[in-house]
Amino acid sequence: MIKIVFFAALREQLDCAELTVPAADIATINQLKQVLVGLNPLWQTYFENKALLSAVNHDMVDGEHSIKSGDEVAFFPPVTGG
Amino acid sequence: MNNSISIQTKDFSLADxxxxxxxxxxxxxxxxxxxxxxxxxxxxxxxxxxxxxxYPGMTELSLEKIITSAKERWNIGRIKIIHRVGQLKIGEQIVFVGVTSKHRQDAFAANEFIMDFLKVKAPFWKKELTEEGEKWLGARSTDNDKAKQWC
Structure with a gap:
């Protein structure tokens, strides 16, 4: 299983803080995005947003990054701290 | 305490x-x-x-990485980063970065470097309460440009 968490504006847009999907057939972040859009087509516009950032196990990664069962994947908008 | 990172809701004292x-x-x-x-x-x-x-966990890790990068570049002593989370009012302190070094150039540069990368790498998000309602802040391209100068 892959645990997925969402933050800030994205969490509010999706109305979802976290969910879990089976890891089978998901090898990369980009593939995971497709699976999520398949689960809820209304999410397409948010996952097509080029500014969307992703992290695997607390490390910022790009769309080609590989993922496996047990990983925690996060999606969030550009950060605005400080 | 050579390096210290604190994510907290409570205020902090600059003097302390x-x-x-x-x-x-x-x-x-x-x-x-x-x-x-x-x-x-x-x-x-x-x-x-x-x-x-x-993003608890990733926040601390990202700040640790920024501190490690700063220590590789400059000869610095102690580093303290405090970042507050939760509800804040006008004028309240949000973030503190303190750096010590033998001579001033290292501490000046490292402090600016840490803030520049905190702005673009650390997973914090601000939502403003404005006269038009609540509004998540968008990223500033100037912040990205500022961080890129260090490479």
Missing amino acids: EVALLEQDNEIDGAVVTFTGRVRNQNEGLKVSGLFLEH
């Missing part, structure tokens, strides 16, 4: 933090501190408060 950076520290002659505060306006709108969200 400087005292900790200086305590039993006889080798560093320079102490550079930065404090960020909540402003009363942004992008032409009046702001009455701020909510700060973060």
